[in-house]
Amino acid sequence: MAEVLVYVDHVGGAVRKPTLELLTLARRIGDPVAVHLGPGGAAAAKTLAEYGAVKVLTHEAAEFADYLVVPKVDALQAAYEAVSPAAVLVPSSAEGKEIAARLAVRIGSGIITDAVDLENSDDGPVATQSVFAAAFTTKSRVSRGTPVITVKPNSATPETAPAAGAVDELAVTFSEAATGTKVTARNPRESSGRPELTEAAIVVSGGRGVSGADNFSLIEALADSLGAAVGASRAAVDAGWYPHTNQVGQTGKQVSPQLYIAAGISGAIQHRAGMQTAKTIVAINKDEEAPIFELVDYGVVGDLFDVVPALTEEVKTR
Numbered sequence: 001m002a003e004v005l006v007y008v009d010h011v012g013g014a015v016r017k018p019t020l021e022l023l024t025l026a027r028r029i030g031d032p033v034a035v036h037l038g039p040g041g042a043a044a045a046k047t048l049a050e051y052g053a054v055k056v057l058t059h060e061a062a063e064f065a066d067y068l069v070v071p072k073v074d075a076l077q078a079a080y081e082a083v084s085p086a087a088v089l090v091p092s093s094a095e096g097k098e099i100a101a102r103l104a105v106r107i108g109s110g111i112i113t114d115a116v117d118l119e120n121s122d123d124g125p126v127a128t129q130s131v132f133a134a135a136f137t138t139k140s141r142v143s144r145g146t147p148v149i150t151v152k153p154n155s156a157t158p159e160t161a162p163a164a165g166a167v168d169e170l171a172v173t174f175s176e177a178a179t180g181t182k183v184t185a186r187n188p189r190e191s192s193g194r195p196e197l198t199e200a201a202i203v204v205s206g207g208r209g210v211s212g213a214d215n216f217s218l219i220e221a222l223a224d225s226l227g228a229a230v231g232a233s234r235a236a237v238d239a240g241w242y243p244h245t246n247q248v249g250q251t252g253k254q255v256s257p258q259l260y261i262a263a264g265i266s267g268a269i270q271h272r273a274g275m276q277t278a279k280t281i282v283a284i285n286k287d288e289e290a291p292i293f294e295l296v297d298y299g300v301v302g303d304l305f306d307v308v309p310a311l312t313e314e315v316k317t318r
């Protein structure tokens with residue numbers, strides 16, 4: 001069976017969920033070969049093998065630890081040349097998309113970004129994308145070179161399929177661009193302790209109806225009761241009530257959680273573009289004519305200042 005390269009997204013060696021989803025999807029196309037760059041590759045191999053990696057290619061160079069993209073592209077290219085895979089799969093993070101695009105240019109291949117599903121065909125992998133503010137679903141195939149495909153988080157449920165996961169050290173020659181750049185300072189944001197917005201299984205978002213920065217504590221309380229991430233509409237972000245890093249939509253982040261709860265959000269097309277692929281959508285809005293009700297699975301017509309705290313209390317009792 002053909003091999004499929006899977007780029008491993010990890011934090012300090014610990015494999016993140018989008019990679020387990022990629023391994024699950026990769027098995028539809030061929031045998032997954034995971035590429036783990038940075039510290040902890042050998043330890044991570046056990047998890048990667050549990051989810052179907054037949055082989056794990058590792059490299060522990062310090063260059064990978066500094067959020068620099070080019071060293072990772074050098075290494076992924078080395079893995080590509082060593083394996084000659086049927087496809088290269090990369091998680092659709094900001095970094096993942098840059099790595100994938102640079103690799104595609106280097107190897108002269110076509111690229112598909114933000115796939116939400118993958119299947120195999122006689123002519124190679126077929127990727128499903130959700131386009132035009134999620135109004136349409138398209139299926140595409142790369143017709144030149146080895147397909148490089150980025151896949152959105154939460155596109156598949158990770159399924160185990162134990163495989164050998166033999167660890168092999170990757171031989172990499174770093175390019176001049178990789179060695180010529182250094183990170184001189186880092187100012188990490190204070191962590192909220194909540195899941196990352198694009199990876200969260202549940203997202204609770206607030207909009208203009210929240211009516212102020214302080215009131216976002218209601219949205220946060222509901223999110224915390226559910227173990228969810230917090231999102232915001234652009235109106236709430238533009239008003240300065242919540243950071244832009246939490247904006248959901250066309251000019252914010254695109255999320256595909258299992259459950260999306262929108263409170264005080266009207267459902268403008270640009271907001272939908274970021275959340276319409278959520279599996280279950282719940283809206284709380286006091287206007288029964290609000291466009292968001294056109295796409296919800298469950299709608300609550302009511303004042304969010306009554307509904308959200310009541311919902312939070314109810315969830316806490318479970």
Ligand code: FAD
Pocket residue numbers: 206207208209210232233234235236247248249250251252253263264265266267268269270271274284285286287290302303304305
């Ligand atoms: P509104 O449209 O004002 O809706 C507020 C809703 O809250 C109303 O439906 C109201 O009935 C309800 N409400 C009020 N009070 C309560 C209450 N007490 N209880 C319950 N409900 C209540 N928007 C995004 O979100 N993300 C984007 O990335 C984005 N990108 C954009 C890009 C472009 C190029 C443009 C032109 C626009 C973009 N927008 C984006 C803006 C978008 O068009 C809308 O203006 C925005 O989504 C509206 O935010 P909202 O739903 O919070 O506010």
